[in-house]
Every structure is written in C-alpha cells, then in structure tokens.
Amino acid sequence: MQKNSSKNTQDRVVFITGASSGIGYALCEEYLRQGWNVIGLARDDTKIPNETIDNPKFEFVKTDLSNFDSSKLIIDEVFKKNANISTFILNAGIYIPDSLNDFNFENAKATFDTNVLSIYLSIELIKKNFELNSNYTLAIMSSTAGYKGLPKSFLYGPSKAALINLAEAIKSEMHDNLNVKLICPGFVETPATKVNSFKMPYLMSPKDAARIIYSKIYKKGFEISFPFPFNSIMKFGKVLPYKLYFKITEKKFSKK
Numbered sequence: 001m002q003k004n005s006s007k008n009t010q011d012r013v014v015f016i017t018g019a020s021s022g023i024g025y026a027l028c029e030e031y032l033r034q035g036w037n038v039i040g041l042a043r044d045d046t047k048i049p050n051e052t053i054d055n056p057k058f059e060f061v062k063t064d065l066s067n068f069d070s071s072k073l074i075i076d077e078v079f080k081k082n083a084n085i086s087t088f089i090l091n092a093g094i095y096i097p098d099s100l101n102d103f104n105f106e107n108a109k110a111t112f113d114t115n116v117l118s119i120y121l122s123i124e125l126i127k128k129n130f131e132l133n134s135n136y137t138l139a140i141m142s143s144t145a146g147y148k149g150l151p152k153s154f155l156y157g158p159s160k161a162a163l164i165n166l167a168e169a170i171k172s173e174m175h176d177n178l179n180v181k182l183i184c185p186g187f188v189e190t191p192a193t194k195v196n197s198f199k200m201p202y203l204m205s206p207k208d209a210a211r212i213i214y215s216k217i218y219k220k221g222f223e224i225s226f227p228f229p230f231n232s233i234m235k236f237g238k239v240l241p242y243k244l245y246f247k248i249t250e251k252k253f254s255k256k
C-alpha cells in the first residue's frame with residue numbers, strides 16, 4: 001500500500017514544523033529532493049541555508065508554536081491558503097536536560113507547551129481545514145525516550161510518551177481512514193543533542209534520519225522507529241517487569 005506516494009510529487013505539499021534545523025530541516029531537504037512543495041514552520045529562518053530559502057518550492061512560516069494565540073492565527077491562514085497540503089509532519093520540539101534535582105516548573109511548561117500542546121493546536125487546525133481521509137498523512141515526532149521513564153529525563157521523556165499515546169489514540173480511531181505515523185528516532189546529531197555530555201549510542205545524522213522517515217512514511221505500518229538495534233533495546237524496556245527495569249537503570253545510570 002502506498003498512500004500519498006512519491007508519484008506525481010510535483011504538486012504535492014508537505015507541512016513540516018521545526019523546519020529550521022536538525023531532523024525537520026533534513027526532512028525539508030529530503031521532500032524538496034523528492035519533488036514536493038514544502039511549507040516549513042519555525043521561529044528562526046536565519047538558520048536555513050539561502051539555497052533552501054530561495055527555492056521556489058519552499059515556503060517558510062515564522063511562528064513561535066508556544067505562543068498559542070499568534071500561532072493559531074498564522075497556521076490557520078497557512079492551511080486556508082494551501083488546501084493542497086496532504087502531509088503534516090508535527091516535528092517541532094525542545095529538549096531541556098533535567099532531573100528530579102534540577103527541574104523547575106518553567107522548563108516543564110516550556111517543554112509541554114512546545115512538545116505536546118502545540119501538537120494539539122496543529123491537529124485542531126488540521127481538522128478544521130481539511131476533511132481527513134486516507135489520502136492524508138499525519139506524522140507525529142516522538143522519540144524512543146518516550147517508551148519508558150528514564151533517569152535524567154524528567155520533562156522530555158514524559159512529553160514524548162504523551163505523543164506516543166496521542167498517536168496511538170488517533171490511529172485507533174482512524175485506522176486506515178488516515179495515514180497516521182508515529183516517529184520514534186533514537187539519537188540524532190542535531191543542535192538539540194549537542195548539549196548531551198554523554199556518549200550517545202548509535203548516533204546518526206539528520207540526513208539519514210530524514211531518508212529513513214521518507215522511505216517509510218507512505219508505506220504500511222504505524223511506527224517509524226530507528227536505528228536498529230537501539231530502538232529494540234529501548235522497546236525491550238517497555239515489556240520488562242518494573243523490578244527488573246529499575247534494577248537495570250540503577251546499574252547503568254547510578255554511576256555518573
């Protein structure tokens with residue numbers, strides 16, 4: 001089954017949030033390479049290379065997704081003007097490293113505003129402007145960090161877990177009446193992960209991540225999870241009994 005397939009991509013339009021860097025920008029490049037028209041949303045277009053900004057198939061939408069009042073108006077306008085959007089990739093997200101010891105409410109609010117609530121806002125506007133059916137693709141960017149509670153992942157992990165649950169809820173309502181995709185990458189080398197001081201296993205480039213996502217987004221299946229075997233190791237944590245899971249996290253993460 002191929003939905004919104006890469007055939008006749010010349011007149012196809014994809015809407016990508018978090019388009020100014022990392023995975024979102026790499027997705028913009030990949031979609032442009034595949035012949036699509038791309039509407040990319042973020043706050044800062046100065047991060048985007050001129051060749052992309054100048055590409056007639058690329059349109060940049062400047063919006064702060066955590067400012068719900070203004071982004072609601074701006075995204076609504078974009079959807080009204082672009083009735084031919086057929087793929088929505090809700091990718092924007094922030095990562096604030098944290099733990100029980102150093103978290104604060106402001107960071108929690110910032111994380112959930114951008115990573116979770118802005119997704120609900122986009123979905124509301126998608127529903128308002130498009131009569132969703134199997135020709136549409138809705139992809140939500142979560143993370144393998146959302147599979148199970150992890151040490152020092154006090155805000156980011158829970159926000160990504162919420163998105164896994166949300167994507168599952170949408171899929172379980174829509175089934176094949178909408179191409180719903182849950183995207184769960186492992187570590188990707190982007191400005192967001194630059195802050196990590198630890199060695200990130202199976203770290204991959206945003207370009208490779210975008211290629212994998214594009215190669216799977218119109219194929220059968222609900223979840224796009226990578227890289228193997230990191231995704232499987234993380235997923236294994238989901239099925240372990242808590243006693244064993246916490247033993248492993250204690251062993252692996254207690255020594256800093």
Ligand SMILES: NC(=O)c1ccc[n+]([C@@H]2O[C@H](COP(=O)([O-])OP(=O)(O)OC[C@H]3O[C@@H](n4cnc5c(N)ncnc54)[C@H](OP(=O)(O)O)[C@@H]3O)[C@@H](O)[C@H]2O)c1
Binds near residue numbers: 018021045186189192
């Ligand atoms: N890198 C990884 O290892 C990894 C792994 C799994 C999942 N992910 C997820 O992949 C997504 C992209 O992350 P990334 O690693 O590519 O990070 P990134 O390079 O920091 O990209 C984040 C993107 O989101 C945009 N953004 C952030 N806050 C925004 C806001 N309030 N309004 C509008 N746009 C906003 C940023 O643009 P502006 O700053 O210009 O607004 C940027 O384009 C995130 O959802 C992240 O959780 C990343």
